[in-house]
Amino acid sequence: MSTPSWDALASVLAKLLPVLLDCDTVILSYGHRYVQVQQTPVTLHAEAVADDGLPTDERLTADQQRRLVELGWAPPSPPAFYNWWRQLSWPPDAAGSAAFARLLAATLAEIYSVPDVNALASVAFNSRTGKDIVLPELAGLLGRRVREPEPRLLDGVTASGILRGDRPDRI
Numbered sequence: 001m002s003t004p005s006w007d008a009l010a011s012v013l014a015k016l017l018p019v020l021l022d023c024d025t026v027i028l029s030y031g032h033r034y035v036q037v038q039q040t041p042v043t044l045h046a047e048a049v050a051d052d053g054l055p056t057d058e059r060l061t062a063d064q065q066r067r068l069v070e071l072g073w074a075p076p077s078p079p080a081f082y083n084w085w086r087q088l089s090w091p092p093d094a095a096g097s098a099a100f101a102r103l104l105a106a107t108l109a110e111i112y113s114v115p116d117v118n119a120l121a122s123v124a125f126n127s128r129t130g131k132d133i134v135l136p137e138l139a140g141l142l143g144r145r146v147r148e149p150e151p152r153l154l155d156g157v158t159a160s161g162i163l164r165g166d167r168p169d170r171i
Contacts, residue, residue: 004117004141006105012137013101017044018092023128026135028104029121032058033112035104038127043090044100047083048107050076064111071103071111118142 016026020039027036032054037046048068051059060068069075073084088100108114122142124133 006109006117008141009108009117009120010098010101010105012141013104014094014098016135016137017097017100018094020044021126023126024124024133025127026124026138027122028108029123030108030112030114030119033108033114035107037100037104039090041090044088044092046086046088046100046104047081048073048085048111050083052076052082060111068107068111071106073103073107 017037017039020026020037022039022041025036025038027034033049035046035048037044039045054060065075068084073086074081076082076084086100086103088096092100108120114120120142122135122138124135124138125131126133
């Protein structure tokens with residue numbers, strides 16, 4: 001079986017993004033590095049982990065941070081956003097979904113140096129209900145079932161540090 005390309009991931013995400021329901025959340029991760037996207041009533045909100053969420057030896061270089069800006073990410077601006085972030089008006093059109101999906105894939109490949117699509121872990125859930133959502137196209141692309149969500153800690157953060165709560169200021 002061949003390794004899917006980053007373009008294939010972007011294509012799957014472009015089809016997935018416009019059909020997410022309110023509070024549906026998708027996280028693609030590689031170790032401590034991740035992008036996450038959540039559908040809200042008025043926007044599609046995406047985040048890419050910032051230095052505060054990374055171990056010291058994995059912090060982003062100045063070149064990586066410049067490239068994030070070039071790709072269209074807004075820098076962290078606590079307390080509103082602790083991660084790099086980007087929003088797209090809801091509902092997105094096909095071109096907007098495709099561009100947003102390419103942004104997510106490029107961030108994983110170029111900035112976070114994920115070796116290939118098969119190295120990604122994925123989790124999908126609805127942050128309001130806490131229920132997992134099934135994404136067969138994504139699971140099929142990754143060549144395995146989308147992993148189960150990590151146990152939720154009291155503050156809404158999983159053991160790996162990815163937020164899983166209902167706070168409106170973060171996914």
